[in-house]
Amino acid sequence: MSDGQENNTYRVDLGGDRPVILRIAFEPGRQARSERELMRNEHASVPFLAPIAPIAPMIPHTLAADFTHEIIGRDYLFQTMLDGGCGPGRHRPLPPASVDGVLPGDGRDRQSYPRRPG
Structure with a gap:
C-alpha cells in the first residue's frame, strides 16, 4: 500500500x-539505527496522542500486535483502516492556520525560551 519506507x-x-x-516492520538487520523498534515506539505513543482531539480521528486503532518475533521474526500489528487515501503525493500540506493549537509549544513562542550560549 505504501512506498515501504x-x-x-x-x-x-x-x-x-x-x-x-x-x-510488518523490516527485519532488525534492515532497520537503520534511528528506526530500531520504531513500530513499538509508535504503538506505545498512541495512548498519549489519542486525547488530542484534532488528530484523534487520524489515529488507527490497534486490533492486535506481536513484538515477540516468534511467528514471523519481525514486529507486526493489525490496525483499523482509516478513510481516505495514502498520504504521499495525495494530500496538500495543511495551511498553518488549520493546525494552530494542535501541538502546544510549536515554536511560535520561542522568544520565551531561555538563551544559552554554545
Whole structure:
C-alpha cells in the first residue's frame, strides 16, 4: 500500500464490514539505527496522542500486535483502516492556520525560551 519506507503495509479483507491493515516492520538487520523498534515506539505513543482531539480521528486503532518475533521474526500489528487515501503525493500540506493549537509549544513562542550560549 505504501512506498515501504518504514514497514511493509498490506490491506487485508477478512470478510467483515471493513478491511484491516497489516503492518510488518523490516527485519532488525534492515532497520537503520534511528528506526530500531520504531513500530513499538509508535504503538506505545498512541495512548498519549489519542486525547488530542484534532488528530484523534487520524489515529488507527490497534486490533492486535506481536513484538515477540516468534511467528514471523519481525514486529507486526493489525490496525483499523482509516478513510481516505495514502498520504504521499495525495494530500496538500495543511495551511498553518488549520493546525494552530494542535501541538502546544510549536515554536511560535520561542522568544520565551531561555538563551544559552554554545
